Amino acid sequence: MAATLSRSIAVLACVAILLLHSSQAKPHGFKGSQKCRRGSQKLPNSPAYDELCTATVRTYFTTTTIRPEPYATATVSSSTGGQCKSTKVAVLGAGVAGITAAQVLSNHSVTDFLILEYNTAIGGRCRADKFGKDRDGDPYTVELGANWIQGTVTEGGPENPIWTLVKKYGVKNEFTNLSSLLTYDKTGQVDYTDKFDAFDAAYSFAEEDAGTGILMNFQDRDLRSAFNLGGWTPKGDPHAMAIEWYEMDYEYAQIPDVSSQRFTTANFNSTFYGFSELNQFSTDQRGYNTFLHGQASEFLEDNDPRLLLNTIVTNISYSDSGVTIYNSDGSCVEADYAITTFSVGVLQSNAVTFEPPLPDWKNIAINTMQIGVYTKIFLQFPPDQAFWPKDTENFIYASKKRGYYTAWQNLDHPKYIPGSGIIFCTVTTEQSYAVDNQDDEITKAEVLAVLREMFPNSTIPEPIAFMYPRWSTTPWAYGSYSNWPPGLSLEGHQNLRANIQRLFFAGEATSAEFYGYMQGAYFEGKNIGELVAACTGGIGLPACMDMARYESLGGDTPVAAYVPSNGWMQTSFQTIGDVDVVGGGG
Structure with a gap:
C-alpha cells in the first residue's frame, strides 16, 4: 500500500510539472466532448477510415429476459428462502469498466463469474440508436452517448486503449476539425472568434497556477475563480459566455463554478498530453460500441450463460465473507466478490440499496463527486432543403441565456454522413434538465426558433425526424459522466474507489486521472479486475489486499x-x- 501511495504522489508531481509547462508549450482552446486543441491538430497517421474493416462483430443483446443456469456453479439457498445463483465474482454492469473487468478475470483464469446488466445489450453509456431514414428508407445510426475517441497515440508514447480497440475492430471514425467553425447570435452569423484568444490566456493562467498549487500544496479552487484571476469575466457578454460554454461546459458538462481547477486541468492533460491531441468522431453505422462487443467476444461465447442481460439490481448485501445481489424480478446472485460499475448518478439516486448501509466515508465520496448531463438533440431535415453550410463542421450560437442551444454539429458533412440532412445540437446539465422534463414538441419548437435566428435569410422547414435521450432521468445512468468539484481532495476521491470488504467499485468516475473518459472506465475496470482476480486466486498476480481509504479527512483550518x-x-x-x-x- 505504501508503494501504491508513493506512486500516486509521483504521478501527481509529474502532472503538476506538465501543468506548469504545458501552457507555454501548446495553445489552448479545447472543445467539449472532444477535448482537442484548436489550431494544433494534425490528421492521424493511419489508414483511411472509409477503407477500415467493417466485418461483422458478434453482438451481445437480447429482447427477452435471460435466466440461464450459472456457468460451472451451483445454486444455494438465499437469506430470503429462494435460490440464488452462486459464483466467485459478480460484475455489475456491462459497460466499458464491467466488460474490461470481466476480461481481466478471464485472462487470469478466473472464469467463474457472472455479468449482470440492466439493459438488453452491453455498452452502458456508449449507446447508439436508429434515427431518420436514408433514400432507401433505412435508418441511420447516431450515438446518444459517447461519440469520440479522445486522445489516440503519439509516436514513441503510450496508446489510448480505446483507440487500440477501435482500430482492432475496425470502427469507422473521422478526425474532428475544430477549426471548421462559424459563430452566430440572434442577428445571424457574427464573427466573435477573437474571444477564444482571451479565454485561452485565462485558461493558460489557470493551468499553470494549478500545477503550482499541486507542488506547493495550496488550496484548490473552482475554475471560475481561476478564470477571474486570469482576467476572464464573461458575465453579461453573450458572445463571451458562448465561447466559455463551448470550451468548458461542452467538455465537462458542468459550469466552471463547480469544477475543480486542479483536477480539471490535470484531467485534460492526462489524456491530451499523455496520448495525443487528436479526437476521432465515430460514424460507424454498426455503432461506436462495436469495439466493446468485439472485446467481449474475446472471452464470452455466443449466448454465454455468464452474461445476464435485462437484470435490474435493486439491493447489494455485503460482508467480509461474500456479497449477495438481489434483482427486481426476485432472482439473486451470491458471490465471493462483487464489482459494481454503476455510475455516480445511480449510486447517488439510491436506486440500489446496500445492506448494511454504506459507511459515511463512502457515502460522502459518492455524494461529493458530481455527474453532468450531456444531451444531443438530433434533427433530420429533407436533404435537399438543408439550409446550413454543409462544408462546415461546427456552429456556435450565442444567447443572453448561457448554454441555451449553444453547440451545433453538422452530420451532413462530406466526411460524416453526407446526404443525411442531419444536424444536432448539444446542451448540458441545466439546459439538459430543462429539456429532459418537457415534451419533445416544446424542445423542437425552441431549437427551431434558434435555427431561425441563426439563419434568418433561410427557410427552415419542419424536421422529418427528431429525437434526443433523457440521460438525467434514465434509471440505469442518471447522468452522462462525472465531474470533479472543488473541495474534493485526492484522498476524498480515493474513498470513491476504495472497496468495502468484498465489494469493489470501478468506472470512469473512480479514475483520478481520466474521470469522464472511456479510457478512465477501461483503466479502472482493468485495475479492479486484477485486484479481485488476485483475491480469488488468479494466476500471475500479487497478493489480495484492501485498497487505501480515509475514514477521516482533515480540513484546511484547525x-x-x-x-x-x-x-x-x-x-x-x-x-x-x-x-x-x-x-x-x-
Whole structure:
C-alpha cells in the first residue's frame, strides 16, 4: 500500500510539472466532448477510415429476459428462502469498466463469474440508436452517448486503449476539425472568434497556477475563480459566455463554478498530453460500441450463460465473507466478490440499496463527486432543403441565456454522413434538465426558433425526424459522466474507489486521472479486475489486499484558528441555552 501511495504522489508531481509547462508549450482552446486543441491538430497517421474493416462483430443483446443456469456453479439457498445463483465474482454492469473487468478475470483464469446488466445489450453509456431514414428508407445510426475517441497515440508514447480497440475492430471514425467553425447570435452569423484568444490566456493562467498549487500544496479552487484571476469575466457578454460554454461546459458538462481547477486541468492533460491531441468522431453505422462487443467476444461465447442481460439490481448485501445481489424480478446472485460499475448518478439516486448501509466515508465520496448531463438533440431535415453550410463542421450560437442551444454539429458533412440532412445540437446539465422534463414538441419548437435566428435569410422547414435521450432521468445512468468539484481532495476521491470488504467499485468516475473518459472506465475496470482476480486466486498476480481509504479527512483550518482575529466570532459555536464555545477567542 505504501508503494501504491508513493506512486500516486509521483504521478501527481509529474502532472503538476506538465501543468506548469504545458501552457507555454501548446495553445489552448479545447472543445467539449472532444477535448482537442484548436489550431494544433494534425490528421492521424493511419489508414483511411472509409477503407477500415467493417466485418461483422458478434453482438451481445437480447429482447427477452435471460435466466440461464450459472456457468460451472451451483445454486444455494438465499437469506430470503429462494435460490440464488452462486459464483466467485459478480460484475455489475456491462459497460466499458464491467466488460474490461470481466476480461481481466478471464485472462487470469478466473472464469467463474457472472455479468449482470440492466439493459438488453452491453455498452452502458456508449449507446447508439436508429434515427431518420436514408433514400432507401433505412435508418441511420447516431450515438446518444459517447461519440469520440479522445486522445489516440503519439509516436514513441503510450496508446489510448480505446483507440487500440477501435482500430482492432475496425470502427469507422473521422478526425474532428475544430477549426471548421462559424459563430452566430440572434442577428445571424457574427464573427466573435477573437474571444477564444482571451479565454485561452485565462485558461493558460489557470493551468499553470494549478500545477503550482499541486507542488506547493495550496488550496484548490473552482475554475471560475481561476478564470477571474486570469482576467476572464464573461458575465453579461453573450458572445463571451458562448465561447466559455463551448470550451468548458461542452467538455465537462458542468459550469466552471463547480469544477475543480486542479483536477480539471490535470484531467485534460492526462489524456491530451499523455496520448495525443487528436479526437476521432465515430460514424460507424454498426455503432461506436462495436469495439466493446468485439472485446467481449474475446472471452464470452455466443449466448454465454455468464452474461445476464435485462437484470435490474435493486439491493447489494455485503460482508467480509461474500456479497449477495438481489434483482427486481426476485432472482439473486451470491458471490465471493462483487464489482459494481454503476455510475455516480445511480449510486447517488439510491436506486440500489446496500445492506448494511454504506459507511459515511463512502457515502460522502459518492455524494461529493458530481455527474453532468450531456444531451444531443438530433434533427433530420429533407436533404435537399438543408439550409446550413454543409462544408462546415461546427456552429456556435450565442444567447443572453448561457448554454441555451449553444453547440451545433453538422452530420451532413462530406466526411460524416453526407446526404443525411442531419444536424444536432448539444446542451448540458441545466439546459439538459430543462429539456429532459418537457415534451419533445416544446424542445423542437425552441431549437427551431434558434435555427431561425441563426439563419434568418433561410427557410427552415419542419424536421422529418427528431429525437434526443433523457440521460438525467434514465434509471440505469442518471447522468452522462462525472465531474470533479472543488473541495474534493485526492484522498476524498480515493474513498470513491476504495472497496468495502468484498465489494469493489470501478468506472470512469473512480479514475483520478481520466474521470469522464472511456479510457478512465477501461483503466479502472482493468485495475479492479486484477485486484479481485488476485483475491480469488488468479494466476500471475500479487497478493489480495484492501485498497487505501480515509475514514477521516482533515480540513484546511484547525479549530484553534476560528478566532475573532480571523473574522470568526465566538458566538458562532454557541448552542441555544448553555454556551458551548469550541476553540479559543479573545
